[in-house]
Amino acid sequence: MNAAVPVFRRSRTSKVVDRLMRGVLWAIALAFVAVLILFVGAILKQGWPVLNLGFLTKMSETLDAGGGIKPQIFNSIYLVVLSLGISLPVGLGAGIYMAAYAGQGRALRFLRLCIETLAATPSIVLALFGMIVFVQAMGWSFSIRSGALTLALLNIPVITRVTEVSLLAVPRELKEASYGLGATKLQTILKVALPYAATGILTGLVLTAGRAFGESAILVFTAGTNASAQFPDFRLTVPGETLSVHLWYVTSDGTLPDAREIAAGTAAVMILVLLTLNLLVRLVDRAIRRRTR
Amino acid sequence: MLIPTIPETKPIKLSVRDMAFSYGQKKILDGLSMDIHAERVTAIIGPSGCGKSTFLKCFNRIHEVAADVDVSGDIQIDGVDIYRGGIDVVDLRRRVGMVFQKPNPFPKSIYENVAFGPRLFGVQDRATLDGIVEDALRKAALWDEVKDRLKESASGMSGGQQQRLCIARALAVNPEVLLMDEPCSALDPIATSKIEDLITELKESLTIVIVTHNMQQAARVSDYTAFFWLGRLVEMDLTERIFTTPKVQMTEDYITGRFG
Numbered sequence: 119m120n121a122a123v124p125v126f127r128r129s130r131t132s133k134v135v136d137r138l139m140r141g142v143l144w145a146i147a148l149a150f151v152a153v154l155i156l157f158v159g160a161i162l163k164q165g166w167p168v169l170n171l172g173f174l175t176k177m178s179e180t181l182d183a184g185g186g187i188k189p190q191i192f193n194s195i196y197l198v199v200l201s202l203g204i205s206l207p208v209g210l211g212a213g214i215y216m217a218a219y220a221g222q223g224r225a226l227r228f229l230r231l232c233i234e235t236l237a238a239t240p241s242i243v244l245a246l247f248g249m250i251v252f253v254q255a256m257g258w259s260f261s262i263r264s265g266a267l268t269l270a271l272l273n274i275p276v277i278t279r280v281t282e283v284s285l286l287a288v289p290r291e292l293k294e295a296s297y298g299l300g301a302t303k304l305q306t307i308l309k310v311a312l313p314y315a316a317t318g319i320l321t322g323l324v325l326t327a328g329r330a331f332g333e334s335a336i337l338v339f340t341a342g343t344n345a346s347a348q349f350p351d352f353r354l355t356v357p358g359e360t361l362s363v364h365l366w367y368v369t370s371d372g373t374l375p376d377a378r379e380i381a382a383g384t385a386a387v388m389i390l391v392l393l394t395l396n397l398l399v400r401l402v403d404r405a406i407r408r409r410t411r
Numbered sequence: 412m413l414i415p416t417i418p419e420t421k422p423i424k425l426s427v428r429d430m431a432f433s434y435g436q437k438k439i440l441d442g443l444s445m446d447i448h449a450e451r452v453t454a455i456i457g458p459s460g461c462g463k464s465t466f467l468k469c470f471n472r473i474h475e476v477a478a479d480v481d482v483s484g485d486i487q488i489d490g491v492d493i494y495r496g497g498i499d500v501v502d503l504r505r506r507v508g509m510v511f512q513k514p515n516p517f518p519k520s521i522y523e524n525v526a527f528g529p530r531l532f533g534v535q536d537r538a539t540l541d542g543i544v545e546d547a548l549r550k551a552a553l554w555d556e557v558k559d560r561l562k563e564s565a566s567g568m569s570g571g572q573q574q575r576l577c578i579a580r581a582l583a584v585n586p587e588v589l590l591m592d593e594p595c596s597a598l599d600p601i602a603t604s605k606i607e608d609l610i611t612e613l614k615e616s617l618t619i620v621i622v623t624h625n626m627q628q629a630a631r632v633s634d635y636t637a638f639f640w641l642g643r644l645v646e647m648d649l650t651e652r653i654f655t656t657p658k659v660q661m662t663e664d665y666i667t668g669r670f671g
Contacts, residue, residue: 289515290477291511291513291515292515292517292518293476294473294476294509294511294515295511295515295516295517295577295580296517296527297473297476297504298471298473298504298508298509298511298581299504299505299508299527299528299531299580299581299584300501300502300504300505300528300531300532300584301501301531302501305531309527309531310517313518313519314518
């Protein structure tokens with residue numbers, strides 16, 4: 119054996135520290151999951167007695183007990199779909215532009231800064247902006263269209279960012295292979311980059327949908343706190359109270375005798391929808407992965 | 412500049428005259444001139460960082476995808492300048508195919524990988540596509556191994572199969588030139604020898620330029636060998652002569668392993 123080379127041995131303390139850290143990280147993760155379970159459990163426990171077919175399928179009441187949340191469920195879904203319908207093409211286009219067409223210069227950095235700022239803007243600020251512009255200046259009052267457009271402002275930066283990041287993560291080798299065969303830039307984006315980035319973009323899209331679904335501040339100021347008496351009411355000009363707005367409104371207004379029960383039930387429904395949505399992300403993600411990789 | 416002196420019966424396919432290549436402020440290649448003959452295999456050898464791969468990429472202008480570069484001098488394909496001759500870069504890349512260092516199949520099925528190129532150029536008819544795919548896979552000596560699993564994902568193949576798939580994919584658009592950038596560096600010896608056999612078959616109808624770190628490989632597959640050093644062409648000659656009686660001392664030192 120070469121005497122100049124010392125015998126390397128792992129020190130005892132590094133082993134102990136390694137074990138210790140593993141334990142600490144485990145404990146943190148466990149505590150977090152425990153809090154989450156308690157939280158969701160408490161909401162579902164309070165909401166469960168209220169949850170029945172009548173609650174889900176009856177129109178809401180404004181003064182009497184025993185109202186349902188049918189129009190609010192409809193409005194929540196309708197607003198999420200409308201806002202995504204606006205923000206998906208815009209965000210996708212902006213993300214593709216930033217990842218593939220914009221140069222690496224100062225303009226792109228500035229654009230990225232703008233988008234990140236917009237993404238970090240508190241929703242109450244967007245809410246007031248939406249109220250001033252759509253509700254008042256445009257004269258659309260509290261309506262589905264005011265709500266959907268303002269909600270789209272919340273979604274666009276997130277979808278843009280997710281699209282850009284997913285596209286930048288496409289391996290250079292794949293793009294080179296595509297260009298090497300004579301593909302144009304657009305063909306490379308459409309046939310190679312976007313399919314590869316699809317899981318990332320879809321995941322981001324569903325998360326955005328979840329955030330829009332739970333959003334309240336924006337909708338209180340733009341879509342209003344009233345639900346149409348018709349069902350289903352697809353008009354864009356009528357107010358459209360959503361589940362989260364309803365939850366806030368009944369508890370703060372206080373005219374409903376069964377406000378507590380309604381709030382508990384509404385919260386439970388929202389939690390269940392969000393859980394389903396997140397499960398959906400995983401399923402979609404797995405399906406796409408299996409197909410393309 | 413040394414140019415082979417034996418009578419060559421094949422026409423010149425690619426010609427390079429006094430070419431220089433810079434990336435930003437950095438000069439990668441300088442004062443390069445050479446002729447590459449049709450239906451011959453030309454190997455480019457030299458130590459890492461000597462500009463071999465960069466040189467290869469100039470022939471299909473693929474480097475333009477990643478960065479701003481400056482190419483001066485003349486590179487011609489069949490006598491037409493590929494940088495200034497009014498050639499459409501998309502058409503150039505169809506005519507000059509490329510196989511990369513690391514196998515890079517698309518995350519699609521085997522069939523879709525090969526059909527990708529023809530589809531770009533508007534081939535939609537299923538029977539025509541089937542024919543092109545089979546033909547390309549046969550030329551790449553892969554057909555018998557994959558004919559029963561064309562719909563399966565390419566990522567399930569071995570590295571050697573993936574690289575032959577990439578060759579098939581390049582062949583499917585009927586190129587005139589095939590550029591190979593160290594195509595065997597990620598492969599085991601058996602897969603490597605399959606690719607080498609393939610190169611020898613393909614040169615019947617193609618012009619092949621191959622960058623390699625493997626001296627034996629250059630000796631086995633190429634007709635001509637060019638030795639690069641620090642962005643310059645030191646010597647180019649018939650492979651046989653480069654490996655037996657090189658004219659420049661540095662070439663001999665490199666191929667005998669004294670430096671590099």
